[in-house]
Amino acid sequence: MSEHPPFAVTVDLAVFTIRDGALAVLLVERGADPYAGSWALPGGFVEPQEDAETAAWRELHEETGVAKFDGHLEQLRTYSAPDRDPRMRVVSVAHVAFAPDLPEPSAGSDAAGARWWAVDDVLGAPDGPTLAFDHEEILTDARERVRAKLEYTTLALEFVAEPFTLPELRRVYAAVWGLAPDLGNFRRKVLGTDGFVVPTDSHDSAGGRPALLYRRGSARVIQPPMLRAASD
Incomplete structure (x- = not known):
């Protein structure tokens, strides 16, 4: 049997939430080489005893202090460029996760720091951080995955805590897409899709005019989709 070079499987997580009206991603500052700092x-x-999802939740908690949360988690894709890690041949199974009101992280394990970053301050920002490995590619793909899924699924609901108002839900689309959907079209899609949202008997009076509060419905697909406007 021929000898094979060292080979490893890793997980990477693009964890999103909405903070201060913007789509935010959780990043860690590496405390060790490669890419220290x-x-x-x-x-x-x-x-060896783990599957990829178990490893993803474990690494998230070890590096950031953020425990497994109720929200959305899915595999993004596998990244397998031969030179993506200078230590050895490493294949990464990347995941996307998001939920509302995720906590402040605390650096642990081999991380020197951990914090939330507005995605727009990372991707394409001239003074933004340079990400280690191929994580800029992963983050770019993860953001596009979420943007696309909000067009044809009800996963925007996973960014808001219940109960919520329609303006709060619309602000999720604005944060993820970078542009709020047309108000009339948004209301028609949300209220016209059976099971998208379920009205409660309560109103939120914060900010003046009372707004009806809603909960998540059982629908998972928006058909026809709610397409985002083309951005400049």
């Missing part, structure tokens, strides 16, 4: 997505090596 650079910012990166949370992640690490998959242990």
Whole structure:
């Protein structure tokens, strides 16, 4: 049998939430080489007894102090460029996760720091951080995955805590897409899609005019989709 070079499987997580009206991503400052001092997505090596999802939640907690949360988690794709990690051949199973009101992180494990960043301050920002490994590519793909899913699914609901108002839900689309959907079209899609949202008997009077409060419905697909406007 021929000898094979060292090979490892890792997980990386693009964890999103909405903070101060903007889509935010959780990053860690690497405390060890390679890329010591650079910012990166949370992640690490998959242990022999673990599956990828278990490793993802474990690494998230070890590096940021953020425990497994109720929200959305899915695999994004596998990143396998031969030179993506200078230590050895490493294949990463990247994940996307998001939920409302996620907590402030605290650096742990081999992380020197951990914090939320507005995605727009990371991707394409001239004074933004340079991400380690191929994490800029992963983050770019993750943001596009979320943007696309909000067009044809009800996953925007996973960014708001219940109960919520329609303006709060519309602000999720504005944060993720970078542009709020047309108000009339938004209301028609949300209220016209059976099971998208369920009205409660309560109103939110904060800010003046009372707004009806809603909860998540059972619908998962928006058909036809709520397409985002083309951005400049």
